[in-house]
Amino acid sequence: KNEVEQSPQNLTAQEGEFITINCSYSVGISALHWLQQHPGGGIVSLFMLSSGKKKHGRLIATINIQEKHSSLHITASHPRDSAVYICAVTDNQFYFGTGTSLTVIP
């Protein structure tokens, strides 16, 4: 059983497109995290949120606690956004999604 489900698993977009990655979870949480992993690279924390919306540059993360759902949006996508995006939720332990592999084509 997966406590965290992400969709889509793979996503290809043209440069400039608006991108949405979804995350649903089944456990009670105190926070949700969006992480980014570039090919062969380490994992970087993008957002940690427990309600509402957060924005950082072209990235926007939203969460709906009642629906147990979060979305990560990328506006004006760029090839350098190509990476795996991982959703994780936490209460006293972390549960990780399997990631969404994003490829942005020039």
Add this chain to the structure above:
Amino acid sequence: DAGITQSPRHKVTETGTPVTLRCHQTENHRYMYWYRQDPGHGLRLIHYSYGVKDTDKGEVSDGYSVSRSKTEDFLLTLESATSSQTSVYFCAISEGTGGSYGYTFGSGTRLTVV
């Protein structure tokens, strides 16, 4: 992130040999974690530490042991490596547990057991 380093970055070893991976932090965080990352799976917790000499098992701890003799170092040992332990291993650190604390991840160690 400069506050956490993993070594080695890559390693190839033979089945049956012992292997130790090192995680070193300069943040003085209390919590340290070892995860493995495999295709089709989310990051899975192997072991974690909540202080010097205080460790506990995660969901995939079989075949692994850990030690933490200093705040800054958390070692992961494969006593007798098997091909199923071929994976990318990530260390993470955190000041605390619960929603108000974030994680910082190391750059990962790619281990291949042949």
